[in-house]
Amino acid sequence: xxxxxxxxxxxxxxxxxxxxxxxxxxxxxxxxxxxxxxxxxxxxxxxxxxxxxxxxxxxxxxxxxxxxxxxxxxxxxxxxxxxxxxxxxxxxxxxxxxxxxxxxxxxxxxxxxxxxxxxxxxxxxxxxxxxxxxxxxxxxxxxxxxxxxxxxxxxxxxxxxxxxxxxxxxxxxxxxxxxxxxxxxxxxxxxxxxxxxxxxxxxxxxxxxxxxxxxxxxxxxxxxxxxxxxxxxxxxxxxxxxxxxxxxxxxxxxxxxxxxxxxxxxxxxxxxxxxxxxxxxxxxxxxxxxxxxxxxxxxxxxxxxxxxxxxxxxxxxxxxxxxxxxxxxxxxxxxxxxxxxxxxxxxxxxxxxxxxxxxxxxxxxxxxxxxxxxxxxxxxxxxxxxxxxxxxxxxxxxxxxxxxxxxxxxxx
Numbered sequence: 049x050x051x052x053x054x055x056x057x058x059x060x061x062x063x064x065x066x067x068x069x070x071x072x073x074x075x076x077x078x079x080x081x082x083x084x085x086x087x088x089x090x091x092x093x094x095x096x097x098x099x100x101x102x103x104x105x106x107x108x109x110x111x112x113x114x115x116x117x118x119x120x121x122x123x124x125x126x127x128x129x130x131x132x133x134x135x136x137x138x139x140x141x142x143x144x145x146x147x148x149x150x151x152x153x154x155x156x157x158x159x160x161x162x163x164x165x166x167x168x169x170x171x172x173x174x175x176x177x178x179x180x181x182x183x184x185x186x187x188x189x190x191x192x193x194x195x196x197x198x199x200x201x202x203x204x205x206x207x208x209x210x211x212x213x214x215x216x217x218x219x220x221x222x223x224x225x226x227x228x229x230x231x232x233x234x235x236x237x238x239x240x241x242x243x244x245x246x247x248x249x250x251x252x253x254x255x256x257x258x259x260x261x262x263x264x265x266x267x268x269x270x271x272x273x274x275x276x277x278x279x280x281x282x283x284x285x286x287x288x289x290x291x292x293x294x295x296x297x298x299x300x301x302x303x304x305x306x307x308x309x310x311x312x313x314x315x316x317x318x319x320x321x322x323x324x325x326x327x328x329x330x331x332x333x334x335x336x337x338x339x340x341x342x343x344x345x346x347x348x349x350x351x352x353x354x355x356x357x358x359x360x361x362x363x364x365x366x367x368x369x370x371x372x373x374x375x376x377x378x379x380x381x382x383x384x385x386x387x388x389x390x391x392x393x394x395x396x397x398x399x400x401x402x403x404x405x406x407x408x409x410x411x412x413x414x415x416x417x418x419x420x421x422x423x424x425x426x427x428x429x430x431x432x433x434x435x436x437x438x439x440x441x442x443x444x445x446x447x448x449x450x451x452x453x454x455x456x457x458x459x460x
Contacts, residue, residue: 061387061390061391061394061420061423061424062391062394063394063423063424063425064394064395064397064401066397066398066399066400066401066451067400067401067427067447067450067451068400068401068402068403068424068425068426068427069400069401069402069403069426069427069428069429069445069447069448069451070402070403070404070405070421070426070427070428070429071083071086071402071403071404071405071429071434071437071445072404072405072406072407072428072429072434073404073405073406073407073434074406074407074408075406075408075410076109076110076113076343076406076410077113077116077117078406079113079342079343079404079405079406080110080113080114080116080117080342081117081120081438082404082434082437082438083102083114083117083340083342083404084114084117084118084120084121084123085117085121085437085438085442086340086402086437086444086448087100087102087121087123087323087340088121088122088123088442089437089442089443089444089448090338090444090448091123092442093444093452095337095338095452097322097323099336099337099338100323100324100336100337100338100340101324101325101326101331101334101336101338101339101340101396102114102125102323102324102325102326102340102342103325103326103327103328103331103339103340103341103342103393103396104325104326104327104328104342104343105327105328105343105348105349105350105351105386105389106327106328106343106348106349106351107127107325107327109343109348110342110343111127111325114127114325114342115127115261118323119257123322123323124322124323125322125323125325126322126323126324126325127325128324128325128326128327128330131265131268131269131272133269133272133273133276133308134305134308134309136265136266136269136273137165137166137244137248137252137266137269138241138244138248138266138269138270138272138273139269139273139276139304139308140161140165141162141165141166141167141240141241141244141248142237142240142241142273142277142304143301143304143305144158144161144162144164144165144167145162145167145236145237145240146237146297146298146300146301146304147161147297147298147301148161148162148198148222149222149225149228149297150296150297150298150300150301151195152197153195153196153197154195154196154198154201155193155195156188156191156192156193156195157188159201160184160187160188160191162218162240163178163179163184163215163218164181164184165248166178166244166247166248166251167218167240167243167244168243168244168247168248169217169218169221169243170239170242170243172243172247174246174247174250176214177214177247178247178248178251179212179214183212184212186210186212187210187211187212187215190208190210190211191204191208191211192204198219198222198223199223201219202216202219202220202223205218205219227295228295228296228297228299228300229295230281230282230284230285230288231281233280233281233284233297233300234277234278234280234281237277237280238274238277238278241270241273241274241277242274244270245270245274249263249266249267249270252266276304276307276308279307280300280303280304280307283303283307284299284300284303287299287303324336328349328386328389328390328392328393329389331389331392331393331396332389332392333392334396335396335398336396336397336398337397337398337399337400338397338398338399338400338402338451339393339396339397339400339401339402340402340403340404341390341393341401341402341403341404342404343404343405344403344404344405344417344418344420344421345405345406345415345416345417345418346415346416346417346418346419347415347416348418349386349390349418349420350386350387350390350418350419350420351386386420387420390420394424399451399452400448400450400451402448403421403424403426405417405418405421427447429445429447429448430445433445433446
């Protein structure tokens with residue numbers, strides 16, 4: 049590796065040829081409010097929704113505050129993240145059903161988990177099912193702690209007056225489930241998820257906020273799980289033929305988890321008229337007039353890299369000084385992936401780039417600016433202009449307003 053190759057791992061970024069404004073806030077939530085206030089004000093000035101994109105290095109810390117800020121300003125956000133199917137209720141429902149059927153002596157917790165995830169029999173009506181969470185919990189408390197067979201649990205449900213009678217229907221359904229042959233597995237789980245779609249999904253909608261984000265996510269998950277169940281039949285049959293899986297409901301649960309965690313290569317969203325909020329790895333090759341890069345905090349963008357090699361030695365290796373130059377550097381030392389994604393973010397901005405950060409953690413500790421900002425000549429928004437942005441008038445900072453003039457100049 050030549051010295052040029054080494055240094056290419058940490059070369060400076062090329063600043064975009066557009067105005068760059070920096071907005072500083074005290075907390076992460078205040079930063080999110082600044083971001084969505086800017087978006088709302090840009091729209092007030094006639095900027096089309098499709099001409100604005102909010103970019104975050106990692107949405108885990110920002111999705112909730114950005115969503116709350118969006119609702120505050122009457123905006124509909126679309127978070128460009130892959131649906132984590134294994135963290136949804138429809139998937140938890142089919143997995144919990146498999147767990148019960150796989151156990152010879154399920155505990156009361158394992159036994160009742162499908163009911164907690166809104167299981168209902170295929171013949172159910174909306175007036176009776178699913179069982180509400182409070183009733184499930186009350187009945188569970190009346191059950192013994194000892195694990196039992198499904199037949200013994202059925203007798204317990206019938207003989208205990210404190211147990212809701214619908215538990216008997218559930219136990220009878222479990223007892224009628226066939227052995228886990230591929231076609232039988234598909235039939236059982238298809239009935240489960242289709243009944244959830246008919247009876248469980250309306251419960252999500254009833255309890256949802258006006259934006260119906262939870263309902264949309266639940267509906268997407270239901271569609272994905274239905275597809276997963278169809279895939280499961282063929283993959284399960286193939287694994288049985290290969291002898292790599294046992295014929296059991298536990299194998300079905302294991303294979304379901306495997307299929308669900310193989311995420312598709314596309315990002316999923318459904319509302320093309322909403323504000324796009326993307327993770328940085330999705331901005332590549334996009335061209336958006338107004339880009340807001342959020343969370344430019346040291347340790348978050350770029351993320352802190354753990355290494356046993358001291359920073360001073362890392363720098364010496366990267367420079368290739370003396371005998372130490374024979375050592376090979378790790379690209380992670382230069383946070384190359386985060387740098388590249390930030391570079392993609394810079395290149396995506398057609399008329400203007402707005403970078404934001406916060407200065408304090410939730411515990412009051414100082415949050416330092418990202419070293420990536422050292423590569424940019426930003427125009428920091430003064431406190432009085434920031435206050436005007438957050439006021440009822442929602443006045444754009446002068447630097448952001450200049451971006452609108454930049455657009456006019458470019459179009460002439």
